[in-house]
Amino acid sequence: MNCPAVRDRLPEHALGVADLHDVHAIERHLAWCAACRKEARDLERAAATLAFAPAPAAPPRELEERIVAAVRRDHPSPPITKLGRRRGRRFGVVLVAAALMIAGLGAGAVLGRRDAPPADKPSTQAQQQDSAFERFRRIIQSAGPDTKAAVGLLTPSGKVPWRGAALVIVSPSGDDQVVVTVDGLPRARGPYRIAITDGHGHAVPVGVIRRLDKEGGAMKGRVIARDLTEYVRVVVTDAGGRTVLTGVLDPAPPTG
Amino acid sequence: MEGLLAGDDAAIRALYRRFGRPVYTMGLRLLGSREAAEELTQDVFLTAWRKAARFDPQRGRLSTWLMTIAHNLAVDRLRRDTGVSRPHLVLVDQVPDRPAGDEEYVLIERDEALRALASLSDAEKRLIARAYFRGMTAREIAEADAIPLGTVKTRLRSALIKIRKSNELKEPS
Numbered sequence: 001m002n003c004p005a006v007r008d009r010l011p012e013h014a015l016g017v018a019d020l021h022d023v024h025a026i027e028r029h030l031a032w033c034a035a036c037r038k039e040a041r042d043l044e045r046a047a048a049t050l051a052f053a054p055a056p057a058a059p060p061r062e063l064e065e066r067i068v069a070a071v072r073r074d075h076p077s078p079p080i081t082k083l084g085r086r087r088g089r090r091f092g093v094v095l096v097a098a099a100l101m102i103a104g105l106g107a108g109a110v111l112g113r114r115d116a117p118p119a120d121k122p123s124t125q126a127q128q129q130d131s132a133f134e135r136f137r138r139i140i141q142s143a144g145p146d147t148k149a150a151v152g153l154l155t156p157s158g159k160v161p162w163r164g165a166a167l168v169i170v171s172p173s174g175d176d177q178v179v180v181t182v183d184g185l186p187r188a189r190g191p192y193r194i195a196i197t198d199g200h201g202h203a204v205p206v207g208v209i210r211r212l213d214k215e216g217g218a219m220k221g222r223v224i225a226r227d228l229t230e231y232v233r234v235v236v237t238d239a240g241g242r243t244v245l246t247g248v249l250d251p252a253p254p255t256g
Numbered sequence: 257m258e259g260l261l262a263g264d265d266a267a268i269r270a271l272y273r274r275f276g277r278p279v280y281t282m283g284l285r286l287l288g289s290r291e292a293a294e295e296l297t298q299d300v301f302l303t304a305w306r307k308a309a310r311f312d313p314q315r316g317r318l319s320t321w322l323m324t325i326a327h328n329l330a331v332d333r334l335r336r337d338t339g340v341s342r343p344h345l346v347l348v349d350q351v352p353d354r355p356a357g358d359e360e361y362v363l364i365e366r367d368e369a370l371r372a373l374a375s376l377s378d379a380e381k382r383l384i385a386r387a388y389f390r391g392m393t394a395r396e397i398a399e400a401d402a403i404p405l406g407t408v409k410t411r412l413r414s415a416l417i418k419i420r421k422s423n424e425l426k427e428p429s
Contacts (some may be wrong), residue, residue: 011412012394015387016331044324045316048418049372050388051323052278052365059280063294064272067301071268147376 001025004174006036016044025216150249154182154234157243162216164235166243168196176228178206178221180237182245185209185216189238194220198230206234272301276320279326285389286330296333300326319365331391351422353415372422380415 004027011017013026030037102251154164164182180194194206207220236245275421283293303325373381385387386392394412398405 008409010417011409013385013386014416015412017391017393018386019393041316042420043413045320045380046372047388047425048323048327049365049369049419049423050384051282051327051369052319053369053373054281054285054314056277056363056366057281057284057293059276059294059297060290063280063297064269064276066294067272067276067298068265068268070302072265072306157318176396199280207397 001029001035001126003029003036006030006033007039010036010043010140012017013040014047016047021149028187032188084236091190130252148229150232152234152247152249154180154236154245154247156245160184162245164236164247166196166247168228168231168249170227170229176226177223178228178234179218179219180206180221180234181219182209182212183217185212185218185244187212187216189240189244191239192204192218193237195235195237196228196231197233197235199232201238202231204228204231209236259413268301268305271304271322274299275322278323282323282326282330286327286391292333295349296326296330299329303329308408327388334391368423372419375418377421380411380418384415389410 006026007133009022009026013023026040028233030040045168051062060064067108072139073143148170150168150170152166154166156162161184162182167179169177178196185192190212195203195211196206197203204220204226205223206224209218209220218243232247233250234247234249238244238245276297280293280297283296284290287293287296300322304322307325358397373384377386383397386397387394392400394408397403398408401408
């Protein structure tokens with residue numbers, strides 16, 4: 001779909017009534033066309049104004065408690081593929097850790113450091129990060145006292161809205177585990193390959209991202225039968241072998 | 257928002273107290289029953305919690321982000337539930353007399369919304385209401401009103417541009 005065709009459909013897209021087939025094509029276009037993306041954001045913002053137009057109606061008082069309880073019960077569990085059921089308990093650890101990354105540590109606390117203005121809310125950021133690391137520490141601790149973990153941000157080399165986070169769990173008694181999340185990647189440049197490398201030119205493949213969600217996001221996890229202690233850099237490359245995201249892993253806070 | 261990212265109860269409550277009422281109102285207007293509005297409200301805040309990491313303040317306001325989630329979920333449900341009764345649309349109604357706390361914020365937003373709507377022609381208002389509050393596509397509106405599809409699209413665009421300009425006037429940036 002070209003720019004005129006997209007712009008013709010943007011009002012319906014902003015109003016949430018575009019044809020589903022069109023929505024996918026529009027969002028693919030918006031992923032790479034900055035001019036149309038700006039137009040779309042402006043129209044979406046205008047449409048969102050309408051949400052406040054109806055006369056306010058009061059929800060029942062107990063709805064707040066129901067919602068807080070529902071959020072507490074909720075455990076986001078984005079799919080990790082090809083890890084296998086027989087890895088049972090360890091798979092669960094990865095899943096929980098990965099969910100934590102998505103919900104609180106990776107894209108929240110860690111990516112939040114980049115998103116939030118650095119100077120105006122230092123205490124809030126620090127509290128947020130402390131809170132996220134504390135939760136993360138408890139999860140890692142639950143996997144065993146000798147389990148170590150490293151986390152890192154994945155960033156692009158240019159000014160593009162791509163980002164990601166990586167988590168490596170190193171266990172002295174079993175397979176190590178890697179979870180990588182990405183966000184904002186353009187579908188047109190996929191499939192994307194993820195590898196983790198050491199300082200001596202050795203690389204271990206983590207996986208291939210063939211499908212992105214509509215916001216260019218995906219998560220990939222893998223159990224790897226080797227010690228990943230020395231593997232400290234994660235690299236995501238596009239179909240042409242060009243690096244789109246990279247980052248260095250830092251040790252997470254001690255689990256003891 | 258930081259608290260929401262950490263799954264903090266207080267942050268979820270704060271978000272709900274600020275936006276619970278407009279989200280519920282939207283549910284009531286689009287879906288036509290209290291039960292459906294309550295379900296929608298719960299779904300919206302759960303979705304916001306799950307997607308909190310994707311909120312980017314540089315791309316837009318929190319209210320835009322949250323109400324877009326609410327509207328998309330409501331329209332999806334409206335279009336899925338074929339038996340849903342289409343509510344009678346009331347854009348302007350009696351405003352509660354004594355707002356307090358975060359309700360004031362909602363009333364300010366409402367005031368801005370009404371001012372933006374006032375900048376539209378009657379034809380534009382009608383089309384916007386049909387699309388946004390009834391989930392009708394441009395083609396459905398064109399067929400229902402027996403007007404050319406191109407005219408519907410043009411009016412929807414011009415209406416959104418007027419609303420955008422109205423927003424720009426109120427935001428000194």
